[in-house]
Amino acid sequence: MPATFRPVYRLRFSLAMPDPDMPQPRYHTTIYAETNQGDQIGFVHHVTGDITSTRGMQYERRPENSMDFYDKELLGHTPAAGYPTSFDYLLSKLPTPPQQKEFNIATMRTEPFKTLDPLTFYETREARRPLIKCTEWVSDCAIPALQAAGLLVIHTEALVGAV
Template identity: 55%
Template sequence: MSTSKIFPVYKVKLKLAIQDPDMPSPRYHTILFVQTNAQTPGSGIKHHVTGDIVTGMHYEAAEYHDPETDENFFSKELIGHTRALNYPKNWNDILKSIPAPPKQKAFNKVTMRTEPVKSWDPVAFYEPGEPRRPLVKCTEWIEDQAIPTLINAGLIQ
């Protein structure tokens, strides 16, 4: 019986064109990259959430070439390996089941700024100096939800 083929799994960070003034800087767009093709250096599939926290985000998996050639490349960290058997189906099934970051900001007509929302029905904004819930974006989704869920499911070793 032969050993199952494995693919390396990386956490990749890409520079952002604009930083969010409501979050500590610097921030990066964080993705999971599975290198599925050893013949074409660095090509594979990226798994991430896209969109923004004004309209809400959604999960996406897409072909991706060598992250290190991306003009916005910042870093690439090997976090483990995944088995080729049933990849990417099992990954997509699990990652689609993790809620993507929802709407968390709206335009405040009083301050004329897009700001974090305290509550949605009715829409209420935080007062100056009032403690705020942390905002959740791609980095938090990848690091706090996607990676632990994939590890617990045995899909990242």
């Protein structure tokens, strides 16, 4: 791949403590872009935090050179020019997963709520909205936004004419 593009991957990391309210197995899901071709050094773009806190989750970019992950999937490529600023600009403006769980004094456990104001919990057999965390943010929000902005080119054959 020419140096004018960088490979972009989906990395999944094993969780130390799984959420009992989420289907298993679950992984911390991130977007990773190499900054130097082939050296496996780059940046991870992801949301961190907790869906039980009032802040919910927040976007973060951090350097990543550890290859201690569960799996790595090539998503496509991004233009080297402007990276990582272009990713930060776009991804920091996307909505992040909000608070979705609270401590229920009636059940003495932290659980998903129906509404926060007023705080209303689901009944025992009531259908619940799916929880949204890092995996859903990456797949349903970040990747489509990067593609729409032209910052993630999925088909490598499209790069041939662009270089």
